[in-house]
Amino acid sequence: MKLSSKLILFITSSKLVVVLLFIVSLPFLVDGIVSEYTNYSLRRQQDKVIQIVQKKGIEHYLQGEDSYGSYTMLKEEYIALEPAIKGLPIDTIKTAQRVVEQDTLNYRILMHTFNFQQKPYLLEIGKTISSINQYNKPLQRIALYVLMGLIAITLLFDLLFTRILIRPLGKIIKSKLTNRKFPFKDRFIPVETSTYDFKYLDESLILLMEQINEAFEKEREFTANASHELMTPISILQNKMENLIGDEQLSDSVVIRIVEMMKTLDRLKKISNSLLLISRIENEQFVKSDTLKPAELLNEVVEEISHRLEEKELHIKLKLNPNLFLNGVNRDLLFQLFYNLINNAIKYNVNKGSIIITDQLSNSGYLIAIADTGIGIAAEEQAFIFDRFRKTNLNKNVGYGLGLSIVKSICLYHGITIKVNSEVNVGSTFSLLFPAGIYTESM
Amino acid sequence: MKVLIVEDEKTLAYEMEDFLKKAFYVCDLAHNIKDGLEKMEMNSYDFILLDLGLPDGDGLTLLPKAKKHNPDAAYIILTARGNLEDRITGLDLGADDYLAKPFSLLELQSRMQAIARRKFNVKEELLPLGDFKLDLQKRLVLFGDNQIELSRKEFDLLSYLFLHNNRVLTRMQLSEHIWGTFADDDYDSNYIDAHIKNIRKKLNTWAPADFIETVRGVGYRIKK
Numbered sequence: 001m002k003l004s005s006k007l008i009l010f011i012t013s014s015k016l017v018v019v020l021l022f023i024v025s026l027p028f029l030v031d032g033i034v035s036e037y038t039n040y041s042l043r044r045q046q047d048k049v050i051q052i053v054q055k056k057g058i059e060h061y062l063q064g065e066d067s068y069g070s071y072t073m074l075k076e077e078y079i080a081l082e083p084a085i086k087g088l089p090i091d092t093i094k095t096a097q098r099v100v101e102q103d104t105l106n107y108r109i110l111m112h113t114f115n116f117q118q119k120p121y122l123l124e125i126g127k128t129i130s131s132i133n134q135y136n137k138p139l140q141r142i143a144l145y146v147l148m149g150l151i152a153i154t155l156l157f158d159l160l161f162t163r164i165l166i167r168p169l170g171k172i173i174k175s176k177l178t179n180r181k182f183p184f185k186d187r188f189i190p191v192e193t194s195t196y197d198f199k200y201l202d203e204s205l206i207l208l209m210e211q212i213n214e215a216f217e218k219e220r221e222f223t224a225n226a227s228h229e230l231m232t233p234i235s236i237l238q239n240k241m242e243n244l245i246g247d248e249q250l251s252d253s254v255v256i257r258i259v260e261m262m263k264t265l266d267r268l269k270k271i272s273n274s275l276l277l278i279s280r281i282e283n284e285q286f287v288k289s290d291t292l293k294p295a296e297l298l299n300e301v302v303e304e305i306s307h308r309l310e311e312k313e314l315h316i317k318l319k320l321n322p323n324l325f326l327n328g329v330n331r332d333l334l335f336q337l338f339y340n341l342i343n344n345a346i347k348y349n350v351n352k353g354s355i356i357i358t359d360q361l362s363n364s365g366y367l368i369a370i371a372d373t374g375i376g377i378a379a380e381e382q383a384f385i386f387d388r389f390r391k392t393n394l395n396k397n398v399g400y401g402l403g404l405s406i407v408k409s410i411c412l413y414h415g416i417t418i419k420v421n422s423e424v425n426v427g428s429t430f431s432l433l434f435p436a437g438i439y440t441e442s443m
Numbered sequence: 444m445k446v447l448i449v450e451d452e453k454t455l456a457y458e459m460e461d462f463l464k465k466a467f468y469v470c471d472l473a474h475n476i477k478d479g480l481e482k483m484e485m486n487s488y489d490f491i492l493l494d495l496g497l498p499d500g501d502g503l504t505l506l507p508k509a510k511k512h513n514p515d516a517a518y519i520i521l522t523a524r525g526n527l528e529d530r531i532t533g534l535d536l537g538a539d540d541y542l543a544k545p546f547s548l549l550e551l552q553s554r555m556q557a558i559a560r561r562k563f564n565v566k567e568e569l570l571p572l573g574d575f576k577l578d579l580q581k582r583l584v585l586f587g588d589n590q591i592e593l594s595r596k597e598f599d600l601l602s603y604l605f606l607h608n609n610r611v612l613t614r615m616q617l618s619e620h621i622w623g624t625f626a627d628d629d630y631d632s633n634y635i636d637a638h639i640k641n642i643r644k645k646l647n648t649w650a651p652a653d654f655i656e657t658v659r660g661v662g663y664r665i666k667k
Contacts, residue, residue: 231523238545242458310637
């Protein structure tokens with residue numbers, strides 16, 4: 001999961017938890033607030049009554065009667081005033097039932113005793129619970145709406161902010177990690193950010209890439225030097241033997257031994273050359289600027305190799321689109337690629353067998369298939385045939401395991417996908433899929 | 444012909460000298476750039492064989508200076524670096540050929556002769572080979588006025604053997620000359636034998652080709 005998605009998910013879920021908590025606690029909160037408010041307004045009313053009594057005397061309410069009672073039409077509120085028992089001061093607010101005109105109702109009741117002209121009176125102010133609670137629901141709803149709105153707005157800001165915040169990370173990934181083809185040729189441009197962590201990451205990546213480049217350069221240098229160091233002694237030996245073999249005083253048996261030595265040296269030379277070729281391909285030391293027709297190239301390869309075909313009396317059939325061009329390739333490398341594949345197809349073929357080379361244009365690309373009727377490759381070995389120095393068939397005619405490694409690196413260098421399909425004692429088919437952009441078809 | 448070999452690896456230089464002397468070249472040796480330039484100032488050469496990795500610098504830097512002293516010489520770059528840029532730079536700077544180490548001395552001589560034909564306009568007469576005549580320029584084998592049809596590879600083989608006459612060439616050396624880097628490593632294969640058989644057959648229809656000798660266990664030789 002991407003960091004931005006994770007952040008947004010986290011923010012959203014944490015807000016959801018807050019909302020849930022709030023929804024759960026909202027009734028209690030509202031209840032609390034409402035009862036606080038009720039108590040407060042009851043007290044205010046009490047103060048008012050006492051003020052009036054102070055001002056206008058108790059008669060203003062009692063008007064000669066023993067007690068005073070008054071309630072609103074729907075019995076939502078009432079006030080009662082009556083003489084109280086002496087020496088028993090009451091000052092409470094509680095919820096209790098009262099019977100008003102045969103109706104038993106739940107009230108929030110303030111009871112307060114006070115003295116007026118040395119006489120104690122009891123004041124009762126009540127409010128029905130239902131009238132108190134009538135605002136709870138709308139209040140809750142409004143609170144909820146406001147909350148939702150606020151959360152939506154903050155969420156929007158969060159999304160915007162996280163996007164801005166992690167934008168440098170995206171830039172780092174884009175400029176340093178994706179689409180970077182080794183070796184890194186262009187210069188490294190630091191991503192601008194005020195976030196220390198990103199800056200650190202970016203700088204570390206640049207440092208790392210510079211180190212890789214340096215190591216790569218060193219390896220290149222090493223390859224060049226190693227080749228020089230290796231080729232010079234081989235050169236000396238080869239030339240010495242060549243001069244030696246030209247000496248007419250040598251006996252036949254000595255000459256034959258020198259010939260054997262020359263063969264061994266030649267093997268060493270071929271191995272070194274192949275390794276160097278692979279490393280040069282991997283170092284991208286070949287220019288890919290040739291345009292060629294695979295049909296023509298393969299004909300040339302077949303001509304070059306025809307003596308081997310004749311020796312085994314193999315039948316070769318080329319059926320390739322004559323109007324197809326490959327662009328931006330290296331001709332020498334592709335020659336080598338096809339040479340190695342056809343050479344293998346010959347080497348591992350049975351006498352009087354056949355090799356069929358066909359092509360095919362499809363949506364996925366241009367495909368060239370080289371099929372032989374040879375000894376085949378066991379399924380468990382197919383994965384390793386492109387590895388260096390891995391001998392698959394322990395046949396005495398087998399080379400030194402670098403032919404297919406060269407093939408693989410040439411394919412990789414050109415973006416060609418190579419696949420092998422093989423069945424033991426039936427044959428092998430190597431298919432090369434050329435990506436779009438590397439080929440064009442002309443009429 | 445006079446040859447200057449600029450090669451810091453002394454053993455290698457001596458081997459080249461040894462080989463070229465037998466082919467009637469006169470050789471001078473230099474083991475570094477300074478030495479090489481001095482020799483070029485004093486003498487004029489037909490061939491300058493130039494190694495690239497010299498102790499006092501890159502052989503490529505020597506090339507333009509050398510061309511001033513010896514503008515008519517043929518330059519062959521010999522290098523173990525074998526990368527493409529060197530090859531291109533070398534040829535751009537006016538080298539006539541390029542041989543990657545390790546190379547065969549036979550190949551070196553063959554290249555030198557090809558350059559001589561091309562560059563010095565050495566008009567070789569038809570070269571006698573038994574009752575036949577060889578035209579290396581037109582790549583023909585003639586019997587009297589009759590042209591003998593040899594394939595490209597067959598002619599290459601015959602002329603290579605001819606160039607190095609009296610010397611036994613191994614099958615490996617022959618196949619390396621014909622197929623270059625694509626020469627296979629199955630040394631016991633008989634591709635060369637098949638080609639020689641064909642050449643003999645084609646020549647024998649006109650006159651005996653007994654100048655091509657088989658040297659058992661080694662290879663072939665043209666005896667003159």
